[in-house]
Amino acid sequence: MSAWEDIGARLAAGEASLLGLWGEPGRVHLAVLEPSPQPPPPSPQPPPAGGGGEQSPLPLREGVGGGEGSPPTIRHFAFDCPDGHYPSLARVHSPALRLERTLRDLYGLIPEGLPDPRPWIAHGPTPTAYEFLPVEGEGLHQTPVGPVHAGIIEPGHFRFTCDGETVVRLEQRLGYTHKGIEALLAGAEIAVAARIAARSCGDSTVAYSLAFARAVEEATGAAPPPRAVWLRALAAELERLANHLGDIGGVCNDASFALMQAHCAMLRERVLRAANACFGHRLMMDFVMPGGVSRDLPEAAPALLLDLVSQLRSGFPPLVRLYDGTASLQDRTNGTGILSADLARQFAAGGYVGRASGRDFDARRDLGYAPYDQLAFVVPVRAEGDVNARVWVRIDEIAASLGLIEQILDRVPDGPLAVALPPRAGEGLALVEGFRGDVLAWVRMDAGRVARAHLRDPSWFQWPLLEAAAKGNIVADFPLCNKSFNCAYSGTDL
Amino acid sequence: MFRTLLQGLRPPATEPAVADPELAALGAALDGAVRKRLGRSLSIRAVDAGSCNGCELEMHALNNAFYDLDRFGLRFVASPRHADVLMVTGPVTRHMREALVRTYAAMPAPKWVVAVGDCGAGCGVFAQSPACVGSVAQVLPVDLTIPGCPPPPAKLLAGLLALLSDR
Ligand code: SF4
Numbered sequence: 074m075s076a077w078e079d080i081g082a083r084l085a086a087g088e089a090s091l092l093g094l095w096g097e098p099g100r101v102h103l104a105v106l107e108p109s110p111q112p113p114p115p116s117p118q119p120p121p122a123g124g125g126g127e128q129s130p131l132p133l134r135e136g137v138g139g140g141e142g143s144p145p146t147i148r149h150f151a152f153d154c155p156d157g158h159y160p161s162l163a164r165v166h167s168p169a170l171r172l173e174r175t176l177r178d179l180y181g182l183i184p185e186g187l188p189d190p191r192p193w194i195a196h197g198p199t200p201t202a203y204e205f206l207p208v209e210g211e212g213l214h215q216t217p218v219g220p221v222h223a224g225i226i227e228p229g230h231f232r233f234t235c236d237g238e239t240v241v242r243l244e245q246r247l248g249y250t251h252k253g254i255e256a257l258l259a260g261a262e263i264a265v266a267a268r269i270a271a272r273s274c275g276d277s278t279v280a281y282s283l284a285f286a287r288a289v290e291e292a293t294g295a296a297p298p299p300r301a302v303w304l305r306a307l308a309a310e311l312e313r314l315a316n317h318l319g320d321i322g323g324v325c326n327d328a329s330f331a332l333m334q335a336h337c338a339m340l341r342e343r344v345l346r347a348a349n350a351c352f353g354h355r356l357m358m359d360f361v362m363p364g365g366v367s368r369d370l371p372e373a374a375p376a377l378l379l380d381l382v383s384q385l386r387s388g389f390p391p392l393v394r395l396y397d398g399t400a401s402l403q404d405r406t407n408g409t410g411i412l413s414a415d416l417a418r419q420f421a422a423g424g425y426v427g428r429a430s431g432r433d434f435d436a437r438r439d440l441g442y443a444p445y446d447q448l449a450f451v452v453p454v455r456a457e458g459d460v461n462a463r464v465w466v467r468i469d470e471i472a473a474s475l476g477l478i479e480q481i482l483d484r485v486p487d488g489p490l491a492v493a494l495p496p497r498a499g500e501g502l503a504l505v506e507g508f509r510g511d512v513l514a515w516v517r518m519d520a521g522r523v524a525r526a527h528l529r530d531p532s533w534f535q536w537p538l539l540e541a542a543a544k545g546n547i548v549a550d551f552p553l554c555n556k557s558f559n560c561a562y563s564g565t566d567l
Numbered sequence: 568m569f570r571t572l573l574q575g576l577r578p579p580a581t582e583p584a585v586a587d588p589e590l591a592a593l594g595a596a597l598d599g600a601v602r603k604r605l606g607r608s609l610s611i612r613a614v615d616a617g618s619c620n621g622c623e624l625e626m627h628a629l630n631n632a633f634y635d636l637d638r639f640g641l642r643f644v645a646s647p648r649h650a651d652v653l654m655v656t657g658p659v660t661r662h663m664r665e666a667l668v669r670t671y672a673a674m675p676a677p678k679w680v681v682a683v684g685d686c687g688a689g690c691g692v693f694a695q696s697p698a699c700v701g702s703v704a705q706v707l708p709v710d711l712t713i714p715g716c717p718p719p720p721a722k723l724l725a726g727l728l729a730l731l732s733d734r
Binding site for chain 1: 580613614615616617618619620621622623624625626627628630631632633643645646647657658660661662663666670691692693695696697698699716717719
């Protein structure tokens, strides 16, 4: 069995999880996460080519970070297919499905045996011509929603098939915000590419910039100075705080409980204002850059951020009590939109989606990238998998992030903010824990330019699960399910 | 506890809007037309025509207690049929063009279009992409542009108020 098919079998058997699948003309890339203890890695020399094409598994990194116990391993494979054909992994492992459809749309790479012939990212000249899955059955009706939704929200199409009030199938159609990000990144100067990476998904701009910067630094062999590494984590935790606060308020608002929303939105605004005062931008865009960070904190920053932490420590717990003590609200969030632990594991769902369904993974802790290898924090995990569990994971992560911000402020070292990047050629891969889950970045550098890059949003492996979680719920509960997932559109539309 | 939490919203966190001279000048170019036709109340429909979601986050913030959009008679509505103003974010992607044009067509006249963000103004960092058809103005008649990446809520508010100004 070729190495490619072998990894497909291991994914299907649950011995490894799919981290990403991306392409370039004539080549498919694959990243998987293998739990510890791992089998001995293949030797560095290229393994013998098998049938179909040239397999060249390229283990880019074997184990990352420090920490006790052996961390899981990220392995990167590349499959050369000059004829544009490769054996589909989605045949045996469905989380690869949308990614393989995307590679066909973007690069003409044909997944042999792919069960779904429809495009994904490409809409063609008549976007309305898309064939949704057929539905048969007495009394079923369909409700099409989107791409323009009834709120200030990103565009996407949801096709509900309902039996009375109950959703029997949700099918998503995305790709509306496709901006051609990978094509823009290919050949871009590093500073330009960093700005594009930061704008792939605006709510996770720090996480994206960090993933991209770390991948570039690995590719070029640059080591960002310690102060930059710590300041990056500070920005990342503020981003997590702001988004979780917004989401908790948003979920409650979708249950028509506006008081929670009003308070959470105020706390979120305080976080953004602190971010603006300390990082010069409310969303902290372009703060993290390859080689380090773009500016230093003003002198008042530590006091200002500690004040923010204490405001949240006093202001947030009463909201949690309000959330937990309001029966009408609890009635909406408990037992709604349940995602099974099996599906969360199969899809390697990141962030609160996975952790609310028992998947105990957090890239900060499990890969132990700096400075998290030197920080103490708890990763909350729940088993129920419902809207309430996804809210509670966020609540507990807010507490954890407040603790992290204090530790970082206490220990952030002095020193330079950035290093120059050597104009070396090479490849780099990084996985960073954003608020929504793990963001993967891969780059190939060539003399100071990005030759190719790929940014994989956590929602690639969360969107399909929302389809599963919505099933069996009433239509009126869909906004709750949807907001509790809060999947990214722009991030996955590329 | 309810009482404490309601108290928490007073004394008002709401801040006075600060006029932005640049945007006021842009609004003045509209010659008070909006105010003349619609008075002080505007219903706004938002369409993301390909944004990164950054602009949406800041538009959301307009509804928080600090900016409290409602007090100016401005509010976001769910249907284009109820809207006077279309706020459009993002470089218009090929895939969103049709939906954007249809949303605009669904609005009753008179209607105004506000292009939001550096993307709405000129496609921002996505300007070279063949997946984008162009700025909002290349697809719809734009009356006001609010630049920024993303424009902070204070700037968005100043822009909307400029739209309502007499002159
Ligand atoms: S202007 Fe900036 S924040 Fe707004 S959509 Fe464009 S990149 Fe995102």
